[in-house]
Amino acid sequence: MFRTALVVLLVVALSGASPLVKPIQGSKPWRSRLDGRIVGGSAVSISQYPWQLYFTIGNYMCGASIISSTWALSAAHCVDGFSTSQMLLRAGTSTRGSGGTTHRIATGYIHGSYSGNDYDICVVQVSNAFSFNSNVQAVGLASSEPSAGTSVTVTGWGTTSYQGSASNTLLGVTVQIIDRNTCNRSYGSITSRMICAGVTSGGKDACQGDSGGPLVSGSTQVGIVSWGNECALANYPGVYANVANLRSWIQQASGV
Structure with a gap:
């Protein structure tokens, strides 16, 4: 399930465009198949994440x-x-x-x-x-994938609980990069174009409406909020598009 209260687009390649x-x-x-999220975070200023x-x-x-x-x-x-x-x-x-x-x-x-x-x-x-x-x-863009255990921060105005209300104030929460093999044991479908981040016990995550937002290490973006199982569940980290890849x-x- 995706991390937004959004939707899916029909896209058609133009003649002569790169196939990528x-x-x-x-x-x-x-179609309602989306989850975004900031759960367990706190208010941050746009000056911190400009x-x-x-x-x-x-x-x-x-x-x-x-x-x-x-x-x-x-x-x-x-x-x-x-x-x-x-x-x-x-x-x-x-x-x-x-x-x-x-x-x-x-x-x-x-x-x-x-x-x-x-x-x-x-x-x-x-x-x-x-x-x-x-x-x-x-923001800077990652050229190499951060190692498991690296602290990273995700920000957004998404819901503060699964199917809850969106935040009026920008929120941020710090989580850790989860080893791909560990993440794959939870989901079974993690590719090299994905990177996982969360906390094992749950309670901290992105949520509905946060989709597309940045996951950063300092001032370098390492991920894009993508999908996951609801929001902030134990042993189900958030899954992000892998910027380095x-x-x-x-x-x-x-x-x-």
């Missing part, structure tokens, strides 16, 4: 991150089935849906191999560039 890159276009009815974006798609919400003055990174399942005209990014604010600056989407791409949980990544290009300041900055695709699709 699909433009965002078309639409498809909403790459965090509030991403609305139709009537649904996700997270995203700034990776350059004109490009943002999110999850494929957040945008799959929507047109770019239905999307809006908000930067530079700790408050859900207000403050900061808004940015329409000019174009975007999801991974050509995206299928449900795997390759769950997209990039979108904004029509009006981000103006960098203390509350608006690009997908780094070359990001560069190919966006030039970043």
Whole structure:
């Protein structure tokens, strides 16, 4: 189940486009198969995580991150089935849906191999560039996967419990990278394009509405909120798109 109260997009590759890159276009009815989440966290300031974006798609919400003055990174399942005209990014604010600056989407791409949980990544290009300041900055992108036990932080405005209410204030929670083999014993379907993070006892996680948001180690993004079994359950860590593994695709699709 995905980490958002969002939906899936129908995507059709344009003639001559790379088979790894699909433009965002078309639409498809909403399907409730998603979980996002910040559970067990606390309020944080946008100045601490200035790459965090509030991403609305139709009537649904996700997270995203700034990776350059004109490009943002999110999850494929957040945008799959929507047109770019239905999307809006908000930067530079700790408050859900207000403050900061808004940015329409000019174009975007999801991974050509995206299928449900795997390759769950997209990039979108904004029509009006981000103006960098203390509350608006690009995040670094991981080139190597962090080792098991590394402390990482996930942020967003998602629900604070499974099927609960979204937060009006940006929240963050610190979890640890979970060994892929351990994570696979829980889910049985963890690929190299995924990275897992949580706490063994549960109680800390992302949740509905956090999908697409960044998992960071310091100021480097290592994951994108993707899916999991409900939110913050013991022995079921959050599953994230693995930025290091997908780094070359990001560069190919966006030039970043």
